[in-house]
Amino acid sequence: GENVEQHPSTLSVQEGDSAVIKCTYSDSASNYFPWYKQELGKRPQLIIDIRSNVGEKKDQRIAVTLNKTAKHFSLHITETQPEDSAVYFCAAMGANQAGTALIFGKGTTLSVSS
Amino acid sequence: NAGVTQTPKFQVLKTGQSMTLQCAQDMNHNSMYWYRQDPGMGLRLIYYSASEGTTDKGEVPNGYNVSRLNKREFSLRLESAAPSQTSVYFCAARLYSNQPQHFGDGTRLSIL
Numbered sequence: 001g002e003n004v005e006q007h008p009s010t011l012s013v014q015e016g017d018s019a020v021i022k023c024t025y026s027d028s029a030s031n032y033f034p035w036y037k038q039e040l041g042k043r044p045q046l047i048i049d050i051r052s053n054v055g056e057k058k059d060q061r062i063a064v065t066l067n068k069t070a071k072h073f074s075l076h077i078t079e080t081q082p083e084d085s086a087v088y089f090c091a092a093m094g095a096n097q098a099g100t101a102l103i104f105g106k107g108t109t110l111s112v113s114s
Numbered sequence: 115n116a117g118v119t120q121t122p123k124f125q126v127l128k129t130g131q132s133m134t135l136q137c138a139q140d141m142n143h144n145s146m147y148w149y150r151q152d153p154g155m156g157l158r159l160i161y162y163s164a165s166e167g168t169t170d171k172g173e174v175p176n177g178y179n180v181s182r183l184n185k186r187e188f189s190l191r192l193e194s195a196a197p198s199q200t201s202v203y204f205c206a207a208r209l210y211s212n213q214p215q216h217f218g219d220g221t222r223l224s225i226l
Binding site: 001006009031032034042043044045046049051089091093100101102103104105106107 | 154155157158162173204213
């Protein structure tokens with residue numbers, strides 16, 4: 001089945017700096033890669049996603065890149081703000097005979113200090 | 115628009131008790147999922163239902179059972195709760211493959 005590795009587990013940056021979180025996946029058939037942000041005590045919420053037919057996607061200060069050959073994808077946050085502090089999860093869409101399901105990385109705790 | 119609704123929000127059980135966690139979605143989504151979240155472990159898939167009438171095991175199914183009652187509802191049952199099942203449980207739903215999963219608010223379950 002699919003396996004997703006995420007690094008780093010914790011990341012501390014100064015306000016205004018950039019933050020990069022990296023993930024690798026194992027199943028070359030996976031074709032959907034979302035990123036979720038989870039604030040303390042809240043549900044995970046989708047912030048950006050990318051499908052395997054594109055290499056990069058941007059949404060304001062957030063961008064995601066995908067390298068299918070190397071089986072890795074990354075989240076880039078520019079001009080970080082204190083409200084970006086949260087846990088971020090990457091995921092890959094695993095597949096088997098019965099259907100498909102998102103398999104998640106273990107998460108990155110991002111702390112942005114002002 | 116409620117989206118994905120989980121009940122209860124909090125529950126404390128004693129070892130050996132049984133419990134059913136309820137999940138309902140009003141988005142007419144085809145697939146539904148149960149995850150557990152433990153510190154440092156991320157979100158781990160317990161069971162999922164690709165469509166009404168089907169269920170399949172995820173990464174950590176032992177000690178759990180599920181029922182996809184209809185298209186809206188997907189329940190998770192602990193037959194004999196163990197302290198290792200203390201966790202936050204999230205239900206999610208998705209319309210089609212390659213579409214985002216939408217999560218409920220979670221059920222915080224403690225087993226003493």
